[in-house]
Amino acid sequence: MVALARKTLVYEWRRYLPASLAVAFSGMLLLVQLALVFGIFDSAAVYINASRGQIWVGYPGTQSIDLGRSIPRDAQMRLLMNPQVAQVEPFQWVNGDWRGSRQLGSVSVFVSGIDPAPDGLVFARAIPPALRARLEEPGAIIVDRADLPKLGIQVGQSGILNGQRVYLVGTTSGLRALGGVNIVTSLATAEQLNVGGDPRPAYYVARLRDPARAAVVAAQLDPHDRQRRYAVWSASTLAARTIHYWLFETGAGLGVVFMSLVVFLVGTVITSQTLMGAVAGSISEYATLNALGASHGALSRVVMEQAGWVGVAGLLGGGVLSAMVLLLAHSQDVPVGITVAGVTACAVLVMGITLFSGMLAVRTLRNADPARLLR
């Protein structure tokens, strides 16, 4: 079998390049927008993902972690009574108002009060133990280094938070918040800053002896009655609830769908036009094959195979492009989130672009009428 499709692609690669590029850019746009959206909404769940506990206890019905309300302290005792639970720690959430330099005005911030112990759970993945220990100093705060310009201070300087003076003892990365600035303090400092608020914590975080049993233990620990004053989730459930809430609360989910449609349309137009041009350019050769007895189905398979190879080349190119863009974004502290499901969805959509374009190009083959070769 003569590999007509592949040989033509290699020999006339210039002709097919625009299609492959269109596919590559479509793939890149799809993946990057998805990574950005997930990256941004991942930061809504940063409190969960940057912590080490597998169990979160909070106010019943909480849709997103930033919407937490105080819960009774006896929840901690209930948790500790379960033999699966190895460690429990409160997490205080205080809304704050930051005043740095006069020019920047006030900035709305989220204060996270955490246990500064070296084996503390909350933000264990984002704050190294040595830095964490420095939160023991009264009024000490830690922020993400990308948020420094918003706060207008440097490490060692101070600012006013909820009317009280606090000191920046260090910065880290992976703490960025959605719609404000995350400020991490010790539980004691948070209590000082919580002027007139409910002194009870918004969440308790627990570490299990067997991390794999999170879902089962969460179900065991949840009080399950209508009058319950707290609810228990596994960390991944609460993170998923939070991301889901933000995707739909902000309309970003619809935006992703809309953008994907636009990319699909533009990619298909360019790819199909290129493939149609290639078919039109070889129309008398195809007509000759048809005269000699090759069926339209056989010729269509050649065109579809070309579309397939264009797609594969575009997919590889798009992969490289996406990797470059996402690495650049990551190096600039732009939050990006990539999941296997996301990459698979983009790859499927991109192959959809090429196969759909191939089907449009196959229609051009109708012009391969061998009678026209006789004039």
Next chain:
Amino acid sequence: MVEHVAIRGRGIGKSFTVGKVSTRVIDELSVDVASGELTLLSGPSGCGKSTLLAILSGLERPDAGSVEALGEQVWLLDRKALQRFRLHHIGFVFQGFNLFPALNSVEQVELPLSYLGLGAEETRRRAWAALDEVGLAHRRHMRPAELSGGEKQRVAIARALAKRPQLLFADEPTSALDSVSGQTVIDILHRAARVHGTMVLCASHDPRLIAHADRVLRMEDGRVLADEHHPHPPMGAHTTS
């Protein structure tokens, strides 16, 4: 001759309508074409040679009349059956060579063979033999861009011959070629008719080809005006390289 008739056309009529004007291109034409000889359709441009060729070869449906090829009523076959009939029995050579730029000579010839479902071994063997027959064994691995016009047309002939068709149609096969290349091409077609017993029907307005044909049908305005047999036409000096 009559016992070797490959194609019988009866009462063929064909008109083309452009805008509101309808032109009669083939007019009540009946013709028999025999196997084993080169029949030349000769006549001025626009007299209907190509149209007649297309009707006899199953590419263009006539308005009236019938075509019987190898005992089969061609225009009673459905589209699929007609395509299969062309695949198994008919070869074509066109004025434009219509070779795929990306393929070398062997691949050009192998390509239509692959639709016959022959094995890789047999396909290769036939392709090499066909290129040998047209004197292009040494050009096997060249692409069209590296071949002269005459060589390209010989590859196209090899592509048509490799199927071993009983019917070979050639429309103006020499019109894009210089006279020496044209002579080579018509000699190859002539020899194919003699050696394989193939019916070769060639349409051309070029009067120089008349001397190379076994039979000449002179056409004018959609009719055959004269039917001349050349019992022993001279075989031109055939060069194999």
